[in-house]
Amino acid sequence: MAAAARLDLDGNPIKPMTICLIGAGGFIGSHLCEKLMAETPHTVLAVDVYNDKIKHLLDPPPPPPADGAQQARNPWDGRIEFHRLNIKHDSRLEGLIKMSDVTINLAAICTPADYNTRPLDTIYSNFIDALPVVRYCSENNKRLIHFSTCEVYGKTLGSYLPKDHPLRKVHSSGIHSICLEDVVTLSLTNCMIVKESEFYVLKEDASPCIFGSVEKQRWSYACAKQLIERLIYAEGAENGLEYTIVRPFNWIGPRMDFIPGIDGPSEGVPRVLACFSNNLLRREPLKLVDGGQSQRTFVYIKDAIEAVHLMIENPARANGHIFNVGNPNNEVTIKQLAEIMVQVYSKVSGEPPLEAATIDVSSKQFYGEGYDDSDKRIPDMTIINKQLGWNPKTSLWDLLDSTLAYQHRTYAEAVRMAMVKPVAS
Numbered sequence: 001m002a003a004a005a006r007l008d009l010d011g012n013p014i015k016p017m018t019i020c021l022i023g024a025g026g027f028i029g030s031h032l033c034e035k036l037m038a039e040t041p042h043t044v045l046a047v048d049v050y051n052d053k054i055k056h057l058l059d060p061p062p063p064p065p066a067d068g069a070q071q072a073r074n075p076w077d078g079r080i081e082f083h084r085l086n087i088k089h090d091s092r093l094e095g096l097i098k099m100s101d102v103t104i105n106l107a108a109i110c111t112p113a114d115y116n117t118r119p120l121d122t123i124y125s126n127f128i129d130a131l132p133v134v135r136y137c138s139e140n141n142k143r144l145i146h147f148s149t150c151e152v153y154g155k156t157l158g159s160y161l162p163k164d165h166p167l168r169k170v171h172s173s174g175i176h177s178i179c180l181e182d183v184v185t186l187s188l189t190n191c192m193i194v195k196e197s198e199f200y201v202l203k204e205d206a207s208p209c210i211f212g213s214v215e216k217q218r219w220s221y222a223c224a225k226q227l228i229e230r231l232i233y234a235e236g237a238e239n240g241l242e243y244t245i246v247r248p249f250n251w252i253g254p255r256m257d258f259i260p261g262i263d264g265p266s267e268g269v270p271r272v273l274a275c276f277s278n279n280l281l282r283r284e285p286l287k288l289v290d291g292g293q294s295q296r297t298f299v300y301i302k303d304a305i306e307a308v309h310l311m312i313e314n315p316a317r318a319n320g321h322i323f324n325v326g327n328p329n330n331e332v333t334i335k336q337l338a339e340i341m342v343q344v345y346s347k348v349s350g351e352p353p354l355e356a357a358t359i360d361v362s363s364k365q366f367y368g369e370g371y372d373d374s375d376k377r378i379p380d381m382t383i384i385n386k387q388l389g390w391n392p393k394t395s396l397w398d399l400l401d402s403t404l405a406y407q408h409r410t411y412a413e414a415v416r417m418a419m420v421k422p423v424a425s
């Protein structure tokens, strides 16, 4: 019996596509490749300089068994092809984009430790290196899904409220936080009624982008991402480029970044999930930068990938839009994140938590000169909800439970071995 046709959100059949996935070997790319192989008939041209995180999809099937029985084949055999190339300087890129129906660009330097210490590489990677991708898509009438960042919003308007203003206090409410959307309160100017959410909730088509001074090189990344967004938007307006821009809000899960000294450089500083995982694996205190007072909303990678899947298969609803993709219900301060991770890791590893589980460090000590931070990031979900009907599902506790179980399973033994000092003879 023939398989039922796969339908988009408007009931139209979805034709198999060829997708040029740039940055396919990274954290998000690896989950997207898995999803596309397991749940769709699409073909992926996977472009990256590394492929360790998608090796399980690329490896040829094992040799036939000696008894001559039928050899097991990957069901996606032939639908994913790896192209090891650096998009900075490789003439094969345009050919791959021409062969594809849609190009998804994930390639970027996107770890905050690099923004103030390698600002040139950061700006080149996030703006200059993305230019040919946009140009090839535009010149060849190919659809582009470009990954930007929630960091383009920078700091919130609320961060400029006086330190002792009552509006600030409402906001350290943790993961069970109230919905800010409907809270109505008096504004600073005391005669104008404003929605409190306007100070904090980040809306694609309304919120301003507020960065620190040029000396605060932290914003090199956000600024480069904002300029490439503006360029893509202009290509759409002037030359008819079909584009979608994605602004991820702290997507986390297995395979994010690396554990220093195990599958990445010993001195490397990954994003917070991997930093805290590393501390937990080594049984050392989790480092809270400037007291861990910044707030973030974390979304499970598998929920977020579902949103990207909808964008790919619903071009009529996704083209011409900028989408926040995050989970406004999973808001915590970084200090609260650390506390929850300590509890969850103790549960999944069976090890008791350290008595002094966290330690404060200054941002200058941890990241060096020029660091600055986003104070709070709550995504407005109206546009993605209306266009694609997408909502995140997984609670912070549940996503940390499965992610830290993965970290423990994958790294605990390797970390233990690395920490065993050779005994002097």
Ligand code: NAD
Pocket: 022, 023, 024, 025, 026, 027, 028, 029, 047, 048, 049, 050, 085, 086, 087, 088, 105, 106, 107, 108, 109, 110, 125, 129, 147, 148, 149, 150, 151, 247, 248, 249, 250, 251, 252, 257
């Ligand atoms: P990642 O670092 O895991 O993946 C990026 C991949 O791009 C890496 O595999 C890297 O090797 C590849 N790459 C970089 N430069 C390249 C080049 N010149 N040529 C070929 N390949 C290159 O990062 P990620 O978390 O998967 O993020 C993907 C995208 O999403 C980035 O654009 C990032 O800015 C954006 N983003 C992610 C998050 C998040 O929560 N993970 C948040 C905001 C924005």
Ligand code: UDP
Pocket: 111, 112, 151, 250, 270, 271, 272, 273, 275, 276, 287, 288, 289, 290, 292, 294, 296, 334, 373, 374
């Ligand atoms: N952070 C921290 N300790 C760490 C790593 C990060 O306190 O070991 C903080 C960092 O200062 C920021 C937040 O955690 O406030 C999130 O950092 P991440 O690197 O994940 O990226 P960001 O959300 O800032 O883009």
